Amino acid sequence: MQKRLNKRLFDRLFDASLPIIAALFALAVGAVMLLLLGANPLEGYAALLEGAFGNKNAWADTIVKATPLLLVGLGICIAFRAGVINIGGEGQMIMGALAATLVGIRLPSWPAWFVVPLALIVGFLGGAIWGGIAGFLKARFNVNEILSTIMMNVIAVQLMNFLLRGPMIDKEQIGAAAIPQTARLARAFDLPRLVPTRLHLGAAIAVLLAVVVYVLLWRTSLGYRIRAVGLNAFASKYAGISINRTIILSLMLSGAFCGLAGAIQVYGLSHRMVTDGTAAGFTGSAGFNGIVAALFGQLHPIGTIPASFFFGALLVGATKMQRAVQVPAALVITLNGLIVIFVVSSELWRRRRAKRRALQKMVDA
Amino acid sequence: MQDFLDWTVVIGILSSGIRLATPYLYAAIGETFGQRSGVLNLGVDGIMLLAAFSSYFTVLTLGSPWLGLLVAILVGGLMGIAMGFISITLQAEQGISGIGVYLFGLGLSDLLFQKFVGTAKAISGFKEFPIPLLSKIPFFGDIFFSQSVLVYGAYLLIPLAWFILNKTTFGLNIRAVGENPEAADSLGVSVQKTRYLTLTLGGILAGIAGASLSIALLNVFQQNLTNGMGFIAVALVYFGGWRPFYVLLGSLIFSFVNALQVWMQVLGVPIPSDIAVMMPYVLTIVVLIFSAGRVRPPAALTKTYERGS
Amino acid sequence: MKRLVVSLCLLLGLAWAQDAFKVAVVMPSATNDLAFSESMYDSLLAIQEEMGADNFEFDYADGTFVVDDAAAAIRDWASQGYDLIIAHGSQYGAPLQEIAPDFPDVSFAWGTAGDTFGMDNVYAYEAASDQGGYVNGVIAATLSKSGIIGVVGPIEVGDAKLYVDGFKIGATATNPEVQVNVNYIGSFGDVALATEAANTHAEAGADVLTGSAQMVVGAIGVAKERGLLWLGTQASQTELAPEIVVANQVYDWTVILKPIIEQVKAGKLGGEAYVITLENGGLDMEINDNAGADAKAAAEAAISGIIDGSIAPLGE
Known part of the structure; x- marks a missing residue:
């Protein structure tokens, strides 16, 4: 009995560490590339570890990087569970951030206990609207969500550029060489720091919401409907579930979490919005990387927490490596791609092992 | 401000739109094959970038655009096979593995560029090739028949793709595998082989799409040269509802509006530049709202297939 | 010890x-x-x-x-x-x-x-950058035969906007008849759209082009292909197409x-x-021989005008 329990524990641990093993394989390939670039891989990877976990600030950076990944990842969990592919996280983050920033700019002298929660809610709604449009277009006009979310990412970026160099620009920036940014939000609105590092309250909010999303998906009737539509749209239709309404709702919720991620980036980190003309300049590609985090977390809100953490650590550590051994940023992106490919491919072994266990169980019974 | 309906402007918009649409056409038709067989490849942009760099580098060092095109085809095909290995043999979640392939291509193409080239150098790739006689036709000659060889190729590809998909056994296999892999398998059509073929073909076409930029239309390479075109190409596949002629329509609408907004700015139409840049993206969605029929995606799209599961 | x-x-x-x-x-x-x-x-x-x-x-x-x-x-x-x-x-x-x-x-x-x-x-x-923009504008207006000049910009802000604004004023101050068409492509990375913008400028009759930021490499290619003149900024772009790049404002x-x-x-x-600035030598106007004597002289005059304060690159 004890032996069997041990075996089960081992199996579970092995399954959980499979993605990490896969990531190590990707890093081994990366080591070859580092060698070819004339850098010392050991030195590079030591810097990667140090950058992610070396000291208090490194831990803080890792968690700060993981926060938007987790929030976007939660949104992705909801959408994918409903069978909807949301690759509009980038645009939804931007719209959420713009909406939330507007609140802070318009109410500079109102008390923080009122403005900050309001801004986060407005950010949540901003993302919900941007995601909801895609949902509405899909449900009402059969416009595929992959198409609309890709297009709406670009539209959001241009809208951001337009607003930041015009209507929402910092009044101090008006002049010939204006920087496209808003004014800095009142310092009272900064999300509280948890320890004296960059680590802010957003991380705690994200973890809390992961639990909420878990409850939503598995303990409420809306969650049941979402999962039912995702599993089998035809069957759920006969069960009396409105597919259209579920699709719109799931894309709204998905967008809402991305929007909140954007709002938290502003209130927790940048305290203003500034554009370099790209989405990634603001989002750090969290709208895409969050998808990866969610899938590494088995599309489970709780599983997405460690997945985001490790992915955040890799991203933070890799940029540290870039500085330590002076390799081009392009190597970090390549490595990022390799890790995604290796980890997602390692899924096969987890599934195979699960299948074998099930067969074993069947034979044993 | 010039007269907007000036012939120069009309011809300008049309010929500009036809050029702009070229990379989208190759990439989107390639993606159409993949999706028709049930595989979503989000890595198109990465494949385009790698092929764009390799063909650029070939022309830079060896001078021959045809050799460059061949290299692009090889690199694209190899990347297609790699995508196939990840998503078919290893059965990885397709959306994610595509993002991985995209990041890999984005990073590696830039890395190779910095290592072997450094600073952008202009090359002389495929020249404009006016078709004898046809290019002399007033109005149409300038628009349609005074372009680069790779531009003509993109438009010839459309009927060819339609023919392959709808009139050949191979096309029938592709559609069957994309609709009902179990049934196709039971009738002796190899799901794996068919999907490998479509992904390789998709990779090759994405490779040509990249080459059409770096060695025909732009004659230069730079980090992230495609700037997300591969993703737009995937979107256009959905616009076209997996049908080559409608993919052509979507690519043209998108590209003509893009050309139009460039012209509007050049002619000094008072519109904020960001709003102008937004136009093609907004209009593509709007057009689809009014035209999207009840097209159904291939039933097995994004679903991995394993015998007996 | x-x-x-x-x-x-x-x-x-x-x-x-x-x-x-x-x-x-x-x-x-x-x-x-x-x-x-x-x-x-x-x-x-x-x-x-x-x-x-x-x-x-x-x-x-x-x-x-x-x-x-x-x-x-x-x-x-x-x-x-x-x-x-x-x-x-x-x-x-x-x-x-x-x-x-x-x-x-x-x-x-x-x-x-x-x-x-x-x-x-x-x-x-x-x-x-408005100073070198102004000088480049002067050169462009002097060299343009068609009287139409095309500008390819990234986003309408900051350094790029400053350059373009100076360029427009320099060009029209040299020749009030000259028409400067400006196009902002909405990003710093879209080489394809910047290239098509250059094509569009050419179709609209421009024979001198300029542009700011890193996505102009394709636009320079268009200028080379069509035999139009190019004016660079930020870094020297001459080696990309020596035959048509007439001047660069180089940041030092x-x-x-x-x-x-x-x-x-x-x-x-x-x-x-x-x-x-031009005065402290941080902005270096690199004017190539293919600019010709007239444009060179006009540019030198503009440079000394800006340095002694008699010319305001952004107007009054």
Whole structure:
């Protein structure tokens, strides 16, 4: 009995560490590339570890990087569970951030206990609207969500550029060489720091919401409907579930979490919005990387927490490596791609092992 | 401000739109094959970038655009096979593995560029090739028949793709595998082989799409040269509802509006530049709202297939 | 005693070895982008060459367009004993404003901007790109036969807008009849759209083109293909197409980096804003021979006019 329990524990641990093993394989390939670039891989990877976990600030950076990944990842969990592919996280983050920033700019002298929660809610709604449009277009006009979310990412970026160099620009920036940014939000609105590092309250909010999303998906009737539509749209239709309404709702919720991620980036980190003309300049590609985090977390809100953490650590550590051994940023992106490919491919072994266990169980019974 | 309906402007918009649409056409038709067989490849942009760099580098060092095109085809095909290995043999979640392939291509193409080239150098790739006689036709000659060889190729590809998909056994296999892999398998059509073929073909076409930029239309390479075109190409596949002629329509609408907004700015139409840049993206969605029929995606799209599961 | 002397020598030697001035710089694009980032990278290399690798070291993080990653880099360097940390991109100002107060003993510089946030450990630097824009505008108007000039810009802000505004005024001041068509393509990366914008300018009759930022490489190719003239800015773009590039406004940041380094060495960590101009030589007008004598003379006149103040590049 004890032996069997041990075996089960081992199996579970092995399954959980499979993605990490896969990531190590990707890093081994990366080591070859580092060698070819004339850098010392050991030195590079030591810097990667140090950058992610070396000291208090490194831990803080890792968690700060993981926060938007987790929030976007939660949104992705909801959408994918409903069978909807949301690759509009980038645009939804931007719209959420713009909406939330507007609140802070318009109410500079109102008390923080009122403005900050309001801004986060407005950010949540901003993302919900941007995601909801895609949902509405899909449900009402059969416009595929992959198409609309890709297009709406670009539209959001241009809208951001337009607003930041015009209507929402910092009044101090008006002049010939204006920087496209808003004014800095009142310092009272900064999300509280948890320890004296960059680590802010957003991380705690994200973890809390992961639990909420878990409850939503598995303990409420809306969650049941979402999962039912995702599993089998035809069957759920006969069960009396409105597919259209579920699709719109799931894309709204998905967008809402991305929007909140954007709002938290502003209130927790940048305290203003500034554009370099790209989405990634603001989002750090969290709208895409969050998808990866969610899938590494088995599309489970709780599983997405460690997945985001490790992915955040890799991203933070890799940029540290870039500085330590002076390799081009392009190597970090390549490595990022390799890790995604290796980890997602390692899924096969987890599934195979699960299948074998099930067969074993069947034979044993 | 010039007269907007000036012939120069009309011809300008049309010929500009036809050029702009070229990379989208190759990439989107390639993606159409993949999706028709049930595989979503989000890595198109990465494949385009790698092929764009390799063909650029070939022309830079060896001078021959045809050799460059061949290299692009090889690199694209190899990347297609790699995508196939990840998503078919290893059965990885397709959306994610595509993002991985995209990041890999984005990073590696830039890395190779910095290592072997450094600073952008202009090359002389495929020249404009006016078709004898046809290019002399007033109005149409300038628009349609005074372009680069790779531009003509993109438009010839459309009927060819339609023919392959709808009139050949191979096309029938592709559609069957994309609709009902179990049934196709039971009738002796190899799901794996068919999907490998479509992904390789998709990779090759994405490779040509990249080459059409770096060695025909732009004659230069730079980090992230495609700037997300591969993703737009995937979107256009959905616009076209997996049908080559409608993919052509979507690519043209998108590209003509893009050309139009460039012209509007050049002619000094008072519109904020960001709003102008937004136009093609907004209009593509709007057009689809009014035209999207009840097209159904291939039933097995994004679903991995394993015998007996 | 002998041991003491030896260890003293060692200590001195160490102190000597550590004496190298250490700079770290974060940049949004590649160090060889033929534009903004390259101008800074080349300037730092030039300073290193002048001061010697033993006395001047620099580390960089290129391609850091994610503002948050840049913030992490700046904070990391600040805690590592660098003498000067340069945030080369106006979008990095927002995080720098948050970080700089936490490291009062470290000197920071950022640009292009004119604002030191009132902090005495922050330098700001910018380029009066309107000046070279004006001169390029003068050259363009002198050389244009069709009277139509095309401009390809990235986003209508900052350094690019300053350049384009100066360019327009320079061109129309030289020839009021000349028509300057401007197109902003909405990003710093869309080479294809910038190329098509150049094609469009050509179809609209332009025979001289200019543009700002790193995505213009394709536009220069169009100019080369169609035999139009090109005017560059930020870094020298001549080698991309020597036959048609007639002039470049080249940013030479050494002019402001040297005094900043001297000040930091002397213990003054910031609080000043610097501008590179035609007058202080930070803006170098590289006018090629294919510009011809007339354009060259007109350009020289404009340059001395701007330097002596009789010409205001952005108008009155």
